[in-house]
Amino acid sequence: xxxxxxxxxxxxxxxxxxxxxxxxxxxxxxxxxxxxxxxxxxxxxxxxxxxxxxxxxxxxxxxxxxxxxxxxxxxxxxxxxxxxxxxxxxxxxxxxxxxxxxxxxxxxxxxxxxxxxxxxxxxxxxxxxxxxxxxxxxxxxxxxxxxxxxxxxxxxxxxxxxxxxxxxxxxxxxxxxxxxxxxxxxxxxxxxxxxxxxxxxxxxxxxxxxxxxxxxxxxxxxxxxxxxxxxxxxxxxxxxxxxxxxxxxxxxxxxxxxxxxxxxxxxxxxxxxxxxxxxxxxxxxxxxxxxxxxxxxxxxxxxxxxxxxxxxxxxxxxxxxxxxxxxxxxxxxxxxxxxxxxxxxxxxxxxxxxxxxxxxxxxxxxxxxxxxxxxxxxxxxxxxxxxxxxxxxxxxxxxxxxxxxxxxxxxxxxxxxxxxxxxxxxxxxxxxxxxxxxxxxxxxxxxxxxxxxxxxxxxxxxxxxxxxxxxxxxxxxxxxxxxxxxxxxxxxxxxxxxxxxxxxxxxxxxxxxxxxxxxxxxxxxxxxxxxxxxxxxxx
Numbered sequence: 138x139x140x141x142x143x144x145x146x147x148x149x150x151x152x153x154x155x156x157x158x159x160x161x162x163x164x165x166x167x168x169x170x171x172x173x174x175x176x177x178x179x180x181x182x183x184x185x186x187x188x189x190x191x192x193x194x195x196x197x198x199x200x201x202x203x204x205x206x207x208x209x210x211x212x213x214x215x216x217x218x219x220x221x222x223x224x225x226x227x228x229x230x231x232x233x234x235x236x237x238x239x240x241x242x243x244x245x246x247x248x249x250x251x252x253x254x255x256x257x258x259x260x261x262x263x264x265x266x267x268x269x270x271x272x273x274x275x276x277x278x279x280x281x282x283x284x285x286x287x288x289x290x291x292x293x294x295x296x297x298x299x300x301x302x303x304x305x306x307x308x309x310x311x312x313x314x315x316x317x318x319x320x321x322x323x324x325x326x327x328x329x330x331x332x333x334x335x336x337x338x339x340x341x342x343x344x345x346x347x348x349x350x351x352x353x354x355x356x357x358x359x360x361x362x363x364x365x366x367x368x369x370x371x372x373x374x375x376x377x378x379x380x381x382x383x384x385x386x387x388x389x390x391x392x393x394x395x396x397x398x399x400x401x402x403x404x405x406x407x408x409x410x411x412x413x414x415x416x417x418x419x420x421x422x423x424x425x426x427x428x429x430x431x432x433x434x435x436x437x438x439x440x441x442x443x444x445x446x447x448x449x450x451x452x453x454x455x456x457x458x459x460x461x462x463x464x465x466x467x468x469x470x471x472x473x474x475x476x477x478x479x480x481x482x483x484x485x486x487x488x489x490x491x492x493x494x495x496x497x498x499x500x501x502x503x504x505x506x507x508x509x510x511x512x513x514x515x516x517x518x519x520x521x522x523x524x525x526x527x528x529x530x531x532x533x534x535x536x537x538x539x540x541x542x543x544x545x546x547x548x549x550x551x552x553x554x555x556x557x558x559x560x561x562x563x564x565x566x567x568x569x570x571x572x573x574x575x576x577x578x579x580x581x582x583x584x585x586x587x588x589x590x591x592x593x594x595x596x597x598x599x600x601x602x603x604x605x606x607x608x609x610x611x612x613x614x615x616x617x618x619x620x621x622x623x624x625x626x627x628x629x630x631x632x633x634x635x636x637x638x639x640x641x642x643x644x645x646x647x648x649x650x651x652x653x654x655x656x657x658x659x660x661x662x663x664x665x666x667x668x669x670x671x672x673x674x675x676x
């Protein structure tokens with residue numbers, strides 16, 4: 138009987154140990170975060186603590202470098218009725234450990250900021266530290282860690298700074314308290330949540346990981362060229378430079394394999410076209426010195442570009458991509474897309490403002506389309522350009538189909554009108570709109586900064602047709618007649634269409650292919666200095 142009892146005890150204890158081990162593994166696996174096991178294993182146990190407004194005030198006197206987060210942290214506790222946030226029974230919760238782990242991996246989010254007093258937070262999750270912090274300090278440090286994380290990952294640069302750097306798209310409004318509630322209910326949202334971050338962010342994040350792997354494995358090797366006697370490479374040329382270019386195209390995914398051939402063959406032609414398409418270059422097979430210089434851009438610069446554009450994605454309201462219909466213009470790619478019901482209805486090349494007359498980054502709502510429009514010449518152009526030309530040639534206005542109109546100058550409708558045969562209006566203080574252009578030859582250039590600030594659309598008529606496709610009042614033949622250039626005709630839209638004019642020097646398409654575009658207004662340099670200067674410790 139004694140032996141049977143002993144055996145029973147052994148079986149029961151073994152079952153309990155197995156159950157505890159299984160539960161521990163299950164609770165760790167459900168978060169699917171590599172390395173989290175060590176953090177969870179180091180959880181420390183505490184007794185109940187009380188949080189109130191006075192203890193919060195005292196905390197910031199003790200830790201003044203966190204004071205910027207005080208109002209947000211106070212708001213968290215008000216919403217929680219001053220209950221502790223980070224304890225599960227008597228220990229730091231698993232969600233607290235998970236959040237800490239994500240903070241330690243901020244680099245994966247393209248963020249270099251460091252939270253003040255992070256060494257003290259490290260000690261909370263270090264089982265070898267015996268000199269423990271007061272419990273209230275631990276609780277409030279973790280709350281500050283959460284606000285630090287959320288402000289960096291979900292908000293980015295504050296709205297006031299955005300205006301200073303010329304970003305006038307709608308600012309995203311978030312509640313740290315509501316975000317915390319949602320994350321605690323479903324911690325997997327820490328990994329991906331398109332209700333919190335614009336979907337493009339996660340695409341860039343995936344490419345960031347891939348490019349860092351290329352950098353780590355030293356796959357971004359320099360392409361050698363004869364800097365003096367270099368001649369453009371063309372199909373069926375051969376040489377070591379061809380082999381090196383082939384290798385690069387394979388590394389970045391423009392070629393499925395690297396045959397290591399020195400011959401510029403048909404397989405490589407397809408890879409070159411794919412590369413040029415990603416970079417917004419003219420689609421031909423010639424490989425110029427400029428193309429190779431572009432390929433030789435250090436991979437660290439490409440990684441930085443991805444990080445800068447991840448930051449821009451933090452500023453975008455997630456509702457943008459969920460709109461049933463919208464137009465987006467990306468200045469650096471010189472590209473416009475018209476999206477309807479989640480699908481690209483139209484993609485068109487555009488050209489934008491010069492460095493002297495930059496196209497503004499902002500949004501509006503298109504309310505009408507004007508066919509065969511008059512062009513009312515801005516006073517700045519009259520003053521700086523027209524007056525001189527009229528002084529030199531008294532017939533200048535008549536020769537250019539222009540006329541005086543109430544003290545202003547306007548160009549009459551017609552195929553040579555500077556606005557072309559259609560314009561798309563969205564009232565804004567910058568007097569910027571989309572329009573057609575008679576200068577079609579300008580679309581042959583790769584870097585298209587020619588306008589006085591407005592956006593010239595290559596496929597303007599196609600855009601009008603796409604927008605009015607389901608409008609029975611505007612059949613194709615009526616649009617054709619309205620675009621004859623004879624008289625100005627306005628179509629008021631039944632539903633206003635949001636227009637977003639943005640600035641992204643890196644963009645990932647639905648196939649996971651990244652495009653890099655020129656920093657035509659030096660906005661990357663400005664943002665780089667703001668985010669990553671040596672003086673920046675935290676945001």
